[in-house]
Amino acid sequence: MLEDIGNLMQGFAVAITWKNVLFMLIGILLGVLIGVLPGLGGANGVAILLPLTFTMSPTSAIIMLSCLYWGALFGGAITSILFNIPGEPWSVATTFDGFPMGQQGRAGEAMTAAFTSSFVGALFAVLLITFLAPLVARFALKFGPPEFFAIQFLTFCSFVGMGRESPAKTIVSMMIGFALAAVGLDTVTGTLRMTFGQTELLQGFDFLIAVIGLFGLGEILLTMEEGLAFKGTRGKIDAKVVLKTWALLPKFWMTSLRACVIGCWMGVTPGGATPASFMSYGMARRFSKNGDKFGTGQIEGVVAPETAAHAAGTSALLPMLTLGIPGSPTAAVLLGGLLIWGLQPGPLLFIEHKDFVWGLIASMYLGNIAGLLIVLTTVPFWAAILRIPFAIIAPVIVVICSIGAYTVHNRFFDIVMMVVFGVVGYFFKKLKYPLAPMVLALVLGDMAETAFRQSMLVSGGNVSIFFSNGLVSSIMALALVLLCWPLVSRGRERWRERSGKPTPA
Amino acid sequence: MDAKSGVRRGDLTTRWVELVVALLIVLGGAVVILDSLRVGISWAEDGPRAGYFPFFVGCILVVAGLWIAGRNVAVWRKLDGKIFANRDELKPVLAMLLPTIAYVVLIGVVGIYVASAIYIAAFMLWQGKFNLLLTLAISVGVPVALFLLFEVWFLVALPKGPVEHMLGY
Numbered sequence: 001m002l003e004d005i006g007n008l009m010q011g012f013a014v015a016i017t018w019k020n021v022l023f024m025l026i027g028i029l030l031g032v033l034i035g036v037l038p039g040l041g042g043a044n045g046v047a048i049l050l051p052l053t054f055t056m057s058p059t060s061a062i063i064m065l066s067c068l069y070w071g072a073l074f075g076g077a078i079t080s081i082l083f084n085i086p087g088e089p090w091s092v093a094t095t096f097d098g099f100p101m102g103q104q105g106r107a108g109e110a111m112t113a114a115f116t117s118s119f120v121g122a123l124f125a126v127l128l129i130t131f132l133a134p135l136v137a138r139f140a141l142k143f144g145p146p147e148f149f150a151i152q153f154l155t156f157c158s159f160v161g162m163g164r165e166s167p168a169k170t171i172v173s174m175m176i177g178f179a180l181a182a183v184g185l186d187t188v189t190g191t192l193r194m195t196f197g198q199t200e201l202l203q204g205f206d207f208l209i210a211v212i213g214l215f216g217l218g219e220i221l222l223t224m225e226e227g228l229a230f231k232g233t234r235g236k237i238d239a240k241v242v243l244k245t246w247a248l249l250p251k252f253w254m255t256s257l258r259a260c261v262i263g264c265w266m267g268v269t270p271g272g273a274t275p276a277s278f279m280s281y282g283m284a285r286r287f288s289k290n291g292d293k294f295g296t297g298q299i300e301g302v303v304a305p306e307t308a309a310h311a312a313g314t315s316a317l318l319p320m321l322t323l324g325i326p327g328s329p330t331a332a333v334l335l336g337g338l339l340i341w342g343l344q345p346g347p348l349l350f351i352e353h354k355d356f357v358w359g360l361i362a363s364m365y366l367g368n369i370a371g372l373l374i375v376l377t378t379v380p381f382w383a384a385i386l387r388i389p390f391a392i393i394a395p396v397i398v399v400i401c402s403i404g405a406y407t408v409h410n411r412f413f414d415i416v417m418m419v420v421f422g423v424v425g426y427f428f429k430k431l432k433y434p435l436a437p438m439v440l441a442l443v444l445g446d447m448a449e450t451a452f453r454q455s456m457l458v459s460g461g462n463v464s465i466f467f468s469n470g471l472v473s474s475i476m477a478l479a480l481v482l483l484c485w486p487l488v489s490r491g492r493e494r495w496r497e498r499s500g501k502p503t504p505a
Numbered sequence: 506m507d508a509k510s511g512v513r514r515g516d517l518t519t520r521w522v523e524l525v526v527a528l529l530i531v532l533g534g535a536v537v538i539l540d541s542l543r544v545g546i547s548w549a550e551d552g553p554r555a556g557y558f559p560f561f562v563g564c565i566l567v568v569a570g571l572w573i574a575g576r577n578v579a580v581w582r583k584l585d586g587k588i589f590a591n592r593d594e595l596k597p598v599l600a601m602l603l604p605t606i607a608y609v610v611l612i613g614v615v616g617i618y619v620a621s622a623i624y625i626a627a628f629m630l631w632q633g634k635f636n637l638l639l640t641l642a643i644s645v646g647v648p649v650a651l652f653l654l655f656e657v658w659f660l661v662a663l664p665k666g667p668v669e670h671m672l673g674y
Contacts, residue, residue, distance in 0.1 A: 052659055168572045172530055175566045179537045182559040186544075191555035194540045217605070224597040225590060391633025395625045396647055398605055403617065403651065407661055415609050423602070430589060431523055449558045457552045 004134050011358030014059060015366055023064035024363060028371045031071015036079055036382045038223045038390075040397055042072035042313075042330040043439070044215040047208045048404030050337050058341040059359045065337060066317070066360060067367040069330050070122065073273070073313050074375045077114035077306055078382050081107055090273035090309040093281040097294060097301025108241035110302050111379060116249060117256060117303040119372045121310035124260040125267065126364045129318050133350070133361070136322040140347040145454035146465050146472050148323075152448045154479040155325050156437065161482030165434045173428070174437040180205045181445020188453060200413040207442035208408045211333055213418040214435050216401040218425020220394055237379045245299075252303050255284050259304045263311025267327050268319055273312040280308030314364065321357060322347060325444065329436050332443045515592040520577060520584040527574035534566030604628060616666030618648040 014020070034045035046065050053061035076091035081098035094114060101110035143151070156174055160167045183194045184204025195201040249256075259280040266276035284304035285294040294301045316327030317334070324345040326332035338345045343353055350357055375382075405418040428435060441448075459465035467473040541556030541563055548554070577584070590598070604627060611620035626644035629635045655661045 052661065166573075168569045168576075171565060172569045172573065175562050175569065176530070176533070178562045179533070179559060179566065182537075182562065186555040188552070189549075189555045191544045193544055193555055193559060194537065196540075221598050221601055224601045225594045227594075227597060389633055389635075391629055391635070392625075392643060394601065394632075395604075395628040396643075398608070399617075399621045399625065399647065399651070402609070402612065402621075403655070403663060406617070406663060407655075410662070412613055412664060415612060419605060419609055422605075426598070427522070427526060431519075431526060452558060453553050456557075461548055461553070 004131065007134075007354060007358045008130060008362060010355070011360075011362030012366075014355050014359035015063060015362040020060055020063050020359075020363070021366075023060050024067045024367050024370060025374070027064040027067030028071040028074075028367060028374050031068040031073075031371075032075040032078075032375060032378070032382060033071075033385070034068070035072035035075020036385060037393060037397065038085070038219060040400070041215055041219070042069050043328075043333055044212045044401070044404070045072060046330055046333045046337070047211045047408075048216075048400060050208060050333065050340070051404070051407035053337065054340065058338075058343055058353075059356050061337065061341060062334065062356070062360050063363040063367070065334060066363065067371070069313065069334070070364075070367050070371045071374075072330075073122070073310050074115060074118055074371050075382065076309075077111065077118065077302075078375070078379060079386060081110045081114060081302075082383055083386060090277045090313070091305075092274070093277040093305035093309075094302055096281065096305075097296070097298045100295070100297035101299070101302065104297050106297065108237040109245050109299065110297075111237055112242045112245040112376070113249060113299050113302045114306045115372055115375050116246065117259070117307040118310040119368055120256055121260055121263055121307035121312075122314045122364070122368045124307075125264055125311045125314035125318075126361065126368065128264055128315055129321075129364070130361055133318055133322050133357075136318070137347040137350040140323055142471075143347070145451045145458065146468065147475065149448060149451035149455055150466055150472050150475040150479065151323055151325060152444055152451065154475055154482070155319075155444070156441070157479040157483040159434070159437045159440075161485035165432050167486045169431075169433045170437055173433050173435065174441045177438040177441025178445045178448070180210070181207075181442050182449070187446065188450065200411070203409065205417065205442065206408055206414070207336060207439055208333065209405050209414045209417050210421050210442055211329065211439055212401050212405050213421025214425035214428075214439070215329070216404075217398065217418060217422025218429060218435075220397060221422060221426040222429060223390070224394065237376065242376060248299065249303070252300050255288065255300050255304050256307050258283055258287070259307035260311045263308035264315040266308070267312035267315030273309040273316070273328060276312035277305035277309040281305045314368075317364075320345060321349060321360075324447065326440060329439045332440050336443060513592065515595075517589040517591075517595065518584075519587040519589045520581055522589040523577045523584075524574055527570050527577060530570035531567050531574065534563045534570055537563030537566060600632060604631075612664055614666065616669055617663045618652055619666055619668050621648045621651070 015024075030049070031042075031045065034040035035042070040048075046068055049065065049068065053065065056064075073090070077094050077098065079085045080091040080094040081102045084095050084099040084102075098110045098114060101107065159174065160170050179194075181204070184192070184202055186193050192202070262280045262283065263273075263276045266279065267273070281294075281301060281304050284300055285291045288294070288298075288300055290298055290300065313328060313330070316331040318327070320326040320331040320335050324335065326335045335345055338349075343349060343356065401418060402415050405414045406412065408414060425435060455465050456462075459468075465472075466476050537559055541560035544556040545554035546556040546560040548557075604624060608620055608624040611623060614620075622644045625647060626640050629640045629644065630637075651663075655663055
């Protein structure tokens, strides 16, 4: 424990240099911008900027990109409260009470509450990372290929078990990711797979292209369909409102704490920020004294989802750093960045690249404090950006996405693929196929496959290796429980209906 | 598609889109399986062959795709009148998608900067009905700013065409 605090202090020394603080501020400003704009978000914003960081030092690069992520998490709330348009999927729940508050002229109050609770959620998650991550990493050093495959299996099963979408669609999305990851040269045997004689397919599909297409162009197409018109309340925020709201907030400590726990749980097991925010909102409504007034502009209804979303978004980095398994699409993109900068995420990172890890963790503290101050002071500016007509913003975002897709490998073919992924994203989103499992499978595909094949090599093709010792079998058992969870809960519902007992609401 | 359920000609109904997508997934799964069989799914003397893992992936895709398609057909009647996107919604989507495809083709011909200028200008005039001056300012300004950012500042080369070559890049 003490050693970790010492490491953290060293991390602060790494993070607080002029250059890194500058990158931090750039990251946050860009992050809020992409959080506010439709079609650009945490995942594809980081994906687009990733190629620009290839020449930077990994520590500066990850500080800038992770701050971009915090910024995007903050930014989503602005559009929800002022315009009733969630800038990010995880701020949908914030619109329920945030927008009514805005309409009652309490936009400043709502935004202060949103930003502050975002900050609290993030801080809780960073503290968790600071003290838990080294332990997890030390524990994971004992892992062999079967354990790693089991953990990855658990990751994917938890998508099926905890997702809001139909299990079959989650599985399809995941398997498409795995199939796309397999395209190209097989690194183990040197065989070409699914290239069908096309030289463009030799290198396979890069998940960055998929992220930019699915979340970028796909989102723009959806926004076009909805016929976007920004009609919103004015965003005004001053010191008096901020202080008044801060004095009010401690009353909701229980809601906050619950939201923090839900968020961290959903972030570490890859449920993600979006389900975390909904779950937290639902819980707050059930437990609050004013539960029946939720939806009419309750400050608690803003605190609950925002805290949980930030806690989930931040804690998603915990499994990414310690196990090499990202807890969210954005964490997946950051993981891809680590690989490109030549760092192997996983338990060894904590031993071989101490500076990097602790610099990043220290920057999480600083980035969130800076983020809170920046968003509180710049709200009117972001609100003004949203008044730019969509007919200007839309083509500019597509141009930026295309450039982002091209710079990943300097390939024209990737721009074409981005458009294809954009169309797929549009259809999948509308048919309620979840996109996150596809992205994660695309990132983890090679790793999962290698772990699986190595395990099979060790055991000579016997699947029982995944139940060979206590650790691996308990992970696998947990995974299988999660995989079958939808069946169990549906079965229970049916049984209740038949036995005539009333189902609890 | 009867008038009673409110589905008009040109509307996409959810059940058909769902079915077609599910069948495409089955088809994709079948392609994965076939290719895995080609590279070998069995066990070589040094371990599993390249198709070993993708074969499972393909099988799961086919099964899950058939499951979704089957469920969709099972509740086919119930889905009557559910619309994936009606004509008025599809129009703006196509108004975005078609120019974007043209834009990508154009990038291959004249490079990304000129293509971006044309794309933004066309979109602003056609969709936004902006006046010529503002359109020109933005459609030229954005690519120039991007050019400075990428080619000059970050030294990242983007696809260029005859116009940039003429200017000596």
